[in-house]
Amino acid sequence: MTSNAYKLRCSIPGHEMDVRGLASAVFPDGAFVSVSRDRTGRVWVPNSSPDNGFTEMHSLSGHSNFVSCVCIITPSETYPRGLIATGGNDNNICVFTLDQSQPLFTLTGHKSTVCTLSSGKFGTLLSGSWDTTAKVWLNEKCMMTLQGHTAAVWAVVILPEQGLMLSGSADKTIKLWKAGRCEKTYEGHEDCVRGLAVISNTEFFSCSNDTSIRRWLVTGECVQVYYSHTNYIYSLAVFPNSQDFISTGEDRTLRIWRQGECTQTIRLPAQSVWCCCVLPNGDIAIGASDGIIRVFTPVEDRMASPEDLQAFEDELSKTTIDPKTGDLGDIKIEDLPGREHLNEPGNRDGQTRLIKDGQKVEAYQWSVSDDRWMKIGDVVGGSNQQTSKSVVYEGKEYDYVFTIDVNEGGPSMKLPYNLSEDPWLTAHNFLQKNDLSPMFLDQVANFIIENTKGHVVGPAPPAGGDPFTGGARYIPGASDDRPGFGGDPFTGSGRYIPGSGPTPSAPAGVADPFTGGGAYSSAAFRQTATNIYFPKTDGVTFEQANSSQIMAKIKELNGDAPQEHRLTEELLESLERLLVSVSEPNSSKSPPTIQEINLLWKAAHWPEGTNI
Template identity: 90%
Template sequence: MASFNSYKLRCSIPGHEMDVRGLAATVFPEGAFVSVSRDRTGRVWVPNSSSDKGFTEMHSMSGHSNFVSCVCIIAPSETYPRGLVATGGNDNNICVFSLDRPQPLFTLKGHKNTVCTLSSGKFGTLLSGSWDTTAKVWLNEKCMMTLQGHTAAVWAVAILPEQGLMLSGSADKTIKLWKAGRCEKTFTGHEDCVRDLAVISNTEFFSCSNDTSIRRWLVTGECVQVYYSHTNFIYSLAVFPNSQDFISTGEDRSLRIWRQGECSQTIRLPAQSVWCCCILPNGDIVVGASDGIIRVFTEAEDRMASAEDLQAFEDELSKATIDPKTGDLGDIKLEDLPGREHLNEPGNRDGQTRLIKDGQKVEAYQWSVSDGRWMKIGDVVGGSNQQTSKSVMYEGKEYDYVFSIDVNEGGPSMKLPYNVTDDPWLTAHNFLQKNDLSPMFLDQVANFIIENTKGHVVGPAQPAGGDPFTGGARYIPGSSSDTAGFGADPFTGTGRYIPGSGPNPGAPVGVADPFTGGGAYSSAALRQTTNIYFPKTDGVTFEQANSSQIIDIVFPVLDIMRLAVRHPQVNESLCGEAEGVQLCNHLLNLMRPEGRPANQMLALRTLCNCFSGRHGRALLMAQRETVLSRAADLATVCNKNIHIALATLVLNYAGCLHLQPDLEAKAQCLSVASRALETVQDKEAVFRLLVALGTTVASDQTAQDLARSLGVSSQISKYSSVSDPSKVGECCQLLLKELQ
């Protein structure tokens, strides 16, 4: 392996009172970063002006009513030129801060459980993941989409820089790729909870897991490399600017630095859980741990801590206690360990651990390539001679400890009995169940037990015991654990539907109605007029029919209803409160992907025609989410008439939503139209989808920002040069201009 400069401690920052759970480098001030903690605060740290080796707290941010679990930076905008800070917490909320005030600008509510991961994208898009098994897309204080598909907590999310692609990793062991709110692909390979994701490029990303592995993936689905070095859960990842090298942290008390595909350096910390990490613009590494300390490491000699501080850090590390049952040191047999003379032999790689016996003690050492020596990283505990005698009585039984736990501020303390042979996570789980307390306190209680029983046996993790992070069995490293030929529209006798025969009264004189084709079309005339394509707020309907064919087809009733529903009285009768939902459910049933193409098309056309009346519009707006979701599935059916009907339905929804403030509904229109453009080929269907997109974003800056974040511009740019029919290219160009 090529030689690299070794990272050494730059400084330790003891600002938080509890675990540091999230870190993020800020855009401003230069060289600063934000940390968040279970002490319910976030803190902004700036380089110390009097010494480039340390950091000073700029201010503390508060707003959460429970632990703060994650943080990310929202890029600068015209409104907020210094960017924003978003934090997620166990109170199920997301708080968004500016960098110059301690209270949140606004709070995002919508998740039903802990928000444990955040990622920001272009145009202010924010992606969140939660224990409620969902991810949500936020923009301008509104939830625009909810990504549903995982079956367990979503521990990690990431937004790819281009193409509008998003990633989520879950305790269900899978990673999902999302585009425009739809799951495009599921990645499998990890054997336990996926804890973090890190973007490498538009086409690649890293993932890490409780299974002790790191994987490198292509967005096309292939896992191209698996990295092993950690001996316990891996919690966080960060990628260097070269987009190849990266860092990782985990439950094995370590920060690991990966160069050219190999672990080039292992830095042990005097804390069990190294929860989070980030990389500063100058290449320095920041890590946060369960002891509440933030530590910064650097490879620049002029920023390294003094010799005295480096020695103090090493001394602190050497005094740590290590329980072999945690798996931090791999599979070991204490009775077979050599003596101190074993330290005279050099190690084979940086971070290699070696256990030796020193009298009655067992000590752990780690090989440092940069120093050319073995560094003590702690004393190994857990021998049977270290058990204490039971001396505390509680409810008629003897225990090693009986703790008083204060979970609710101001409330009475609760008693928690514990024996050193018990599993702390199982004990904490039983304690919470017995006292009817929220499971969100699980790892706080378990860590309290661990911290207050150091130096004593921590009972073996039981296979049936709950993993505090996944809810599943706790992982112990080392253990075994027929449409193509549908042809022309039988009701118009053509392959392309022309809705209506008269010109659009809203079209300029001398310019063809783009939906009817009526009038003398002139490109020159178009250039002299305003946008004739969107927004289009009057509904497009399917009015023409071939009466002789209606008589002969198998399902004449559906097509007659499609025509009749345009009549005001029929529209009121079929779409009113009494019959409307029943009609809608019947049409949705006919639209199932496995259904007959004729039924699918007629159902879509009937829905489009329902928009012609007040009662039909009200019905379909009330049923929007279900109708559009079912309709979107028909984009994969290889039938151009179905595609035209689908595009028309989306367009009619977009028209009804124009100038309305319902951003979530507009987001669904954008999503369905964008997804349909992935498969639709017919130019008329493409045109109507483009008009639907234009109508959705016209006069709505937030909808425009969302469309940009979904990658709509890059998706539709291929249509800008379409000249047959010319309306496709011209509409596309106008839409691209709108999204600039």
């Protein structure tokens, strides 16, 4: 029996970190594939038992870092069940058969994270990357590289018409490609383009951080704009009728669109709803930042038991919502009514209403199918729970505005940051805005994380370390000891609520991007939490470096070193000549001599306690 409204079918807690991609598999029937920041992919098949759940068929491993995206390569004579392609933060694409846990082969060539994949006819694979390019692959080879975007390529799709491809980028544009050439650029979104979905040979959808979804003709016209989300929109999936679709985003919601209208809003107990896919039977699979996959169905016989539905609602009601995230739209807490306001029915599905209950502010959502208001969380900051002070920068309020010193003696740069944002994306955008080398990404992001420790939204985060920072994140409604969930460098979201330490920090500071330490305190870098970066016992290579900045830092450290270990001016000049010769590829200087190598060795071995 089918109802109009979708309800929870099952929750699948198989991943240990954010679920970043989902794809419906060709085989077995009803199966789908998920990928996660826990570096794995997993193949799920429907249970034969009456609980309407899914069982993990096997786990896919092969990436050395977070797995960002997944797609199914269409079946062929060689692989009649199709193949699974996954992209990751290790810059690689791994291709699997559906029955093997190790990659059949690995595609290399991108210079940064592969964050989007799409497959076409004859085994063609299209990938997009933070390196600002898209690549076309066939028979394990890169056939062409599509260059033209000026920022990360976050979305790609192959259109049914042979030879046409689309790419969406953080540069706010969408490009149409044919035979490796850009045939058209679509402009209209006011922020990063995050997702693309094919409607037909002649139409497609796009979604963006600007909270809008657009419907485009391939010829270039935007024929409709859809508004309902209140925060970044991350993913889209189209139903088989090629008209209705679903969307997910940073406002904690899955939204179902029919005939151009948002007909149902389902909120989840997780901040970021990263990805979605439509299963062959019409059910919807959703991946979120709490590491849980949730499947929703319109078929009553497949819906979860009343007890499980109530448990899901209870978990949702216990979440905390920061009004700064914009998840509830613009709100004026001082004007909120009391609980009696819930006696009035809502006007549409998904409508939100805030009420005061003593010193608390609670959020409710109207459910048309249940004909009632459902609690979706407590609003922090609506009472005396708010502890941070806002800093105004360029007309906007932020939790922090850091001062970043990049060049010794050069001008400082401002880095605004809100606790609801992802420090990795903030760092990425800061470097891009100020035309700085991407080699500083880790240092700037880790500076943000270290200097916002102790400032969290909601209860203290659970135990467990983030693989980059050693920090943890809050899991709404969680009370167990599962590992914490980390942030993502390119999301435009609030993935991290960093750190579990008690040390507060002032809402302003100065970072040194070369070391990650605070220029305001030379000791700050030594006091950072132990993580995978330090101590470093093996060599680290860089594709590019700024020799003048490196020498400035070496001279600073040399001045702080004990007298007996300081390098003379003559040795510093020799070291500078050596550095210039190896950092400038066009330099005609001969390879370093053994004396120069010994000098470098001495410079790299100041005694313990020196700020290196």
